[in-house]
Structure formats: structure tokens, C-alpha cells
Amino acid sequence: MAGSRQRRTVQRMPAEKRVSDIMRAARAVLAEHGAHESFISEVAERAGVVEGSLYRFFSSKRDLIEKVAEDWYEEMLTDYSAHLDGVRGTRNRLRFIIHHHLSIIKKEPALARMVFQEFRPARNYRSTRLFTLNQAYTQRIAEIVKAAIRDGEFSGDFPPAFVRDMIFGGIEHRVWAFLRSEGDFDVGQTANVVTDFVCRALSVAESEPVDRVTAALSRIEAVADRLEGAAEAGASKVRGKPGLKT
Amino acid sequence: MAGSRQRRTVQRMPAEKRVSDIMRAARAVLAEHGAHESFISEVAERAGVVEGSLYRFFSSKRDLIEKVAEDWYEEMLTDYSAHLDGVRGTRNRLRFIIHHHLSIIKKEPALARMVFQEFRPARNYRSTRLFTLNQAYTQRIAEIVKAAIRDGEFSGDFPPAFVRDMIFGGIEHRVWAFLRSEGDFDVGQTANVVTDFVCRALSVAESEPVDRVTAALSRIEAVADRLEGAAEAGASKVRGKPGLKT
DNA sequence: AACATTTAATGAAGCTAATTCAATATCTGC
DNA sequence: GCAGATATTGAATTAGCTTCATTAAATGTT
Numbered sequence: 001m002a003g004s005r006q007r008r009t010v011q012r013m014p015a016e017k018r019v020s021d022i023m024r025a026a027r028a029v030l031a032e033h034g035a036h037e038s039f040i041s042e043v044a045e046r047a048g049v050v051e052g053s054l055y056r057f058f059s060s061k062r063d064l065i066e067k068v069a070e071d072w073y074e075e076m077l078t079d080y081s082a083h084l085d086g087v088r089g090t091r092n093r094l095r096f097i098i099h100h101h102l103s104i105i106k107k108e109p110a111l112a113r114m115v116f117q118e119f120r121p122a123r124n125y126r127s128t129r130l131f132t133l134n135q136a137y138t139q140r141i142a143e144i145v146k147a148a149i150r151d152g153e154f155s156g157d158f159p160p161a162f163v164r165d166m167i168f169g170g171i172e173h174r175v176w177a178f179l180r181s182e183g184d185f186d187v188g189q190t191a192n193v194v195t196d197f198v199c200r201a202l203s204v205a206e207s208e209p210v211d212r213v214t215a216a217l218s219r220i221e222a223v224a225d226r227l228e229g230a231a232e233a234g235a236s237k238v239r240g241k242p243g244l245k246t
Numbered sequence: 247m248a249g250s251r252q253r254r255t256v257q258r259m260p261a262e263k264r265v266s267d268i269m270r271a272a273r274a275v276l277a278e279h280g281a282h283e284s285f286i287s288e289v290a291e292r293a294g295v296v297e298g299s300l301y302r303f304f305s306s307k308r309d310l311i312e313k314v315a316e317d318w319y320e321e322m323l324t325d326y327s328a329h330l331d332g333v334r335g336t337r338n339r340l341r342f343i344i345h346h347h348l349s350i351i352k353k354e355p356a357l358a359r360m361v362f363q364e365f366r367p368a369r370n371y372r373s374t375r376l377f378t379l380n381q382a383y384t385q386r387i388a389e390i391v392k393a394a395i396r397d398g399e400f401s402g403d404f405p406p407a408f409v410r411d412m413i414f415g416g417i418e419h420r421v422w423a424f425l426r427s428e429g430d431f432d433v434g435q436t437a438n439v440v441t442d443f444v445c446r447a448l449s450v451a452e453s454e455p456v457d458r459v460t461a462a463l464s465r466i467e468a469v470a471d472r473l474e475g476a477a478e479a480g481a482s483k484v485r486g487k488p489g490l491k492t
Numbered sequence: 493a494a495c496a497t498t499t500a501a502t503g504a505a506g507c508t509a510a511t512t513c514a515a516t517a518t519c520t521g522c
Numbered sequence: 523g524c525a526g527a528t529a530t531t532g533a534a535t536t537a538g539c540t541t542c543a544t545t546a547a548a549t550g551t552t
Contacts (some may be wrong), residue, residue: 012500012547021419039538050502061539113367121363126428160442166416166443171414174408181545182372197412199445224472258518258529285509296531298512307510 019057022047027068031110035065035118066130069119072111073133076104084140090148091199097141098167099191102115105175106187116172124137138164145202154202265303269291275313277356279368279392281311281364312376316359317367320349330386336394339443343387345437351421352433357426362418384410392446398447413444 013021025046029038044051058064080100087096105112114214115130126129142160149156174190177183259267271292275284286307290297304310326346331341351358361376371377388406396401420436423429 010501011545015500018500040540041538051539052503053501055540056500115365119365120422121359121426123426123428125426126423155446157446158439162420162439162443165419166440167411169415169417169419170412171415173418174412176366177372180367180369180371182369192414193404193408197408197447200401200403201443227473256517256530261529287509296511298532299530301511302529318510402524 015057017153018047018049018053021105022049022054022057022064023071026064027072027111030065030068030114031108034110035114038065040064065114066119066128069111070129070133073115073130073137077133077137078191081140088231090144090153091195093144093168095191095195096143097130097144098171099187100197101168102173102185102187103174105171105179106185109179109181123163128234138168141167148202155204158202163198163202167194170194170197177231178211257421261303264295264299266291268295268300268303269300269314269317270308272310273318273357276311276314276360277354279357281360287312311360311366312374315357316379318354319361319376319383323379323383326383327386336390336399337396337441339390339415340387340444341441342441343390343438344417345433347414347417348421348431348433348437351417352431353429358419361426384414385399387413394448398450401450404448409444412447413440415445416440420474433484 022043026038026043029043029046032038034203043064044054054064058067078200082098084093087093119128119130122128141164141197145154145158145160146155146161149160153192171190171194174194175185256405268289272284272289275289275292278284285302287297289310290300300310303406304313335430348376365371365374365376368374375458387410391400391404391406394400397404417436420440424431451465
């Protein structure tokens with residue numbers, strides 16, 4: 001006790017527990033300080049291990065941060081896909097995803113920022129597990145757009161991947177001030193305006209209502225024809241022949 | 247010459263020249279390696295000074311990089327505003343800016359990436375000279391949108407600042423793969439699709455559909471007349487049989 | 493229960509790249 | 523040509539990530 005030579009009794013934990021301890025600590029530190037200002041010394045201390053020990057489980061600081069990000073992504077994606085399946089209608093489905101994305105950013109600004117800033121720009125991003133996860137996430141947008149185009153609801157002028165970029169890019173730009181702690185944003189309102197913007201851009205020209213009027217008119221005219229015919233027939237006793245049109 | 251003690255004769259340059267030398271070297275190194283992988287040792291060597299000397303002119307590595315970015319921004323903005331003034335029509339003006347932005351990214355990917363990744367996310371971004379420069383740059387979009395709304399060309403449903411975010415955010419997302427050297431993009435084609443998307447979202451519905459509705463209404467009224475006539479005729483003559491189908 | 497083996501965990505040492513600073517060489521004015 | 527001022531140097535310092543030889547907890551063996 002008197003000597004500094006005293007080595008604290010140390011527990012040998014199962015690797016699993018150690019890893020989860022470290023990752024929990026890392027996530028807390030990252031959420032507090034962001035990637036650049038987070039030091040593994042602090043992570044180690046909070047996790048109750050010594051700096052060097054981290055390297056038994058993670059090959060580098062970056063590897064650790066990446067695993068934390070992956071973990072977070074997987075957590076986010078849980079239930080997301082199932083919930084989306086329960087939402088009907090193109091517009092509602094788009095809004096659901098946009099809203100979900102904004103909620104995530106609002107809840108975990110530091111982690112979101114870290115992904116935007118550290119991982120997505122990295123040279124090897126496309127060979128990253130994070131990329132795969134992200135792709136599964138954003139893919140749903142493309143599916144929705146594709147389906148809407150097939151159903152004639154959306155114009156086919158814009159590739160689904162492009163629409164996806166406009167949505168996620170637009171959202172990201174919109175929330176940067178918040179991510180910098182220099183501003184705020186309202187999740188619901190932002191979701192509305194983004195959704196409106198996209199639907200306005202994609203919706204097949206307003207000809208739709210016009211077409212419906214025209215179609216209804218055609219039916220009315222057909223009825224009028226028949227009525228006239230019937231009336232005439234009735235007038236001339238027997239000359240009836242109703243020319244049907246669809 | 248034989249001894250290593252020989253100190254190379256050194257020129258005392260005017261500060262201005264030194265600064266510009268260092269900045270030129272820094273820009274080249276940054277364009278080659280990006281911010282993280284650029285070392286001031288390399289910058290110093292290329293600029294023909296010793297590492298420590300950089301700190302006479304720049305307070306830190308970050309300060310140097312920031313100055314380089316500012317310099318680049320100012321260079322970009324030169325003539326941009328004047329050229330824009332020569333472009334007429336909302337759509338053309340929007341496309342000009344979008345095209346200009348894409349061109350810059352294409353020409354200087356490393357610097358663009360650096361700004362996106364390093365500076366915009368920084369906590370104090372809004373108090374940065376770079377922010378001011380960028381604002382002057384993007385402000386033009388808001389002006390154009392505002393004017394178009396005033397002229398009834400664009401719907402007023404979307405705040406100009408929001409439109410600006412959608413445009414620059416969408417562009418940025420679209421070009422990330424290129425910035426990572428993992429893909430490419432076509433400036434002209436991308437400018438077109440982005441411009442189309444935005445104009446589609448904002449354009450007030452053309453008057454044509456309205457005219458068509460009016461025309462359709464005239465027809466409906468005519469049909470109503472006929473129906474009334476037919477009904478009267480049928481009623482007075484015989485009790486007609488209305489074999490209606492959907 | 494003593495001993496041997498394995499390996500988790502340690503903590504000090506090493507490395508790289510940024511930053512500081514006392515010493516020095518060049519410039520300028522007299 | 524001298525003195526003071528200051529630009530430039532290069533060695534020393536610092537910070538934070540990473541490595542590794544050493545230590546000791548766990549496990550197996552007789």
C-alpha cells in the first residue's frame with residue numbers, strides 16, 4: 001500500500017465483456033467530444049483498463065471508432081425496416097424515412113456528425129461495413145421511388161439514386177448548423193418540407209386531376225349519348241340502340 | 247562542404263514572398279494528399295524553409311490550411327458574380343450556379359473535400375472567414391429564388407434558404423464518390439438534372455392545366471344541357487329505361 | 493497441493509508529427 | 523563598418539497513438 005510498486009488486483013474478464021465495456025465507454029466519450037477530441041486514454045480510463053489493453057481488442061483508434069459507429073448503425077436499423085413496411089402510400093413512406101433520419105440526427109448529433117465527417121469521406125468507404133449498412137438503409141428510398149414510377153405516380157425523369165442523394169444531401173446540409181451546436185431544427189417540420197419538395201419535384205404533372213375531370217366527362221358524355229338515344233327511341237317507339245363507350 | 251556543420255546561406259525574404267511561397271506549397275501538398283495526410287515537414291521543404299519557420303507566419307497547421315482554403319475560395323468567387331449577372335432567366339441563372347459549383351468540385355476535388363470535411367463541420371464555423379465567403383457565394387441562390395417567387399414564377403411554399411440547402415446538399419452527396427476517388431460524374435448532365443429537379447419542385451403549376459379544366463367545364467355544362475334536354479324529352483314521351491353501368 | 497502452461501493485462505518505452513524557443517545569421521540604419 | 527533589430531534556424535519539447543517485454547491470473551497436470 002505504501003509502495004507504488006503495488007499493482008492493483010486485476011480481474012481477467014471474458015473478452016466479450018471487455019469489448020462491450022470499451023465500446024460503451026468509447027461511445028460515451030465520442031458522444032461528448034467527437035472523434036478528433038476523443039483520446040483513447042480517456043476511453044481506457046472509463047472502461048477500467050489501461051491504454052495498451054485496447055489494442056488487444058481493437059487494432060487502432062480508428063478501428064474502435066468504426067466499430068462503435070457500426071454498432072450504432074445496427075441499433076438504428078433495428079425495427080426501422082419493419083415499421084416502414086407498415087406505412088402505406090408513397091408520400092407517407094417517404095416521409096417516414098425522412099422523419100426517421102432526422103430523428104436519429106437529433107438524438108445522436110455527435111455520432112451522426114462523426115459518420116458524416118470521418119467515415120463517409122474516407123477513401124475506402126465503399127469497402128466498409130458501414131457503407132453496406134448505410135446502403136441497406138437508403139436503399140428503401142430508391143425502392144419507393146421505383147415503385148411510384150412504375151405505378152405512374154412519379155415521373156421517371158429522375159433516377160432513384162439521384163432522388164436518394166437529393167434527400168439525404170439536403171437533409172444533411174439542413175442540419176449542419178445543429179450538428180455544430182450552432183442552431184436547432186424541428187424534426188416534424190423539416191420532414192414535411194423535405195417530403196413536400198421531393199413529391200412536388202417527382203409527382204407526375206398536375207395533368208392528373210385534369211385527366212380525371214376529362215375521364216369523368218367522357219363517362220358523362222357517354223351517358224348523355226345513351227340518354228339521348230333512349231329518349232329518341234322512346235320518342236320514335238322502337239329505334240333504340242345504345243352505343244356504349246367505356 | 248565536407249562538414250555537416252555548414253549552414254546553407256539563407257535569404258531573408260520579405261514576409262509577403264515567404265507567405266505566398268508557403269501557401270503555394272501548402273496548396274500543392276493539400277491537393278495531393280488532403281489535410282490529414284499532409285505534413286508540414288513536406289510543406290516546409292517545398293517552400294524552402296524549415297518547419298519551425300512556418301510558425302512565424304501561421305499560428306498552427308490548421309491556420310495555414312484555413313488560409314489556403316480562404317485563398318482558394320476568393321479565387322473561385324472572382325468573376326463568378328459578374329458572370330452570373332450576365333445570365334438571364336431564373337432557370338438559366340440557377341443552372342449557372344449549379345454548374346459553376348460542380349465545375350469547382352471537379353477541378354479541385356481535394357480542396358473541396360477539405361472544406362466539406364474539415365471546415366464546415368468545425369464548431370466555430372460561423373465565425374470563420376470561410377463562412378462569410380461561402381455565404382456570399384450561396385446567397386445568390388436565395389436571391390434568385392426570392393425574385394422568382396416575387397414574379398410568380400416559383401411557388402412561395404419553400405423558404406429560399408431551404409432551397410439553397412437542398413441544392414448544395416444534393417450536389418455534395420452526389421459527388422462524394424468522386425471526392426473519394428471511387429467514381430466520377432458529368433458536370434453538365436448533373437447540372438441539368440439538379441436544375442430540373444429544383445425547378446420542377448418550385449415551378450408554379452402551368453396555366454395550361456387550368457385552361458384545360460375550364461374547357462372541360464364548358465363541355466360538362468354542355469352535357470348538362472343535353473342531359474336536361476334528353477331527360478325532358480324522355481319524360482314527356484315514354485318512361486325510358488336507364489340501363490346504367492359504371 | 494504443488495507445479496507447469498497459457499495468455500490477459502499491464503505499464504513503460506517508442507514513434508510520429510506538431511509546436512516552441514534559444515541561438516544565430518542576415519539585414520538596416522547610422 | 524558597427525549596433526541593433528529581426529528573420530531563420532534546428533534542436534528540444536510535447537502530445538497522443540502504438541508496441542512489447544514483463545507480470546500474474548486462470549487453467550490444466552500429476
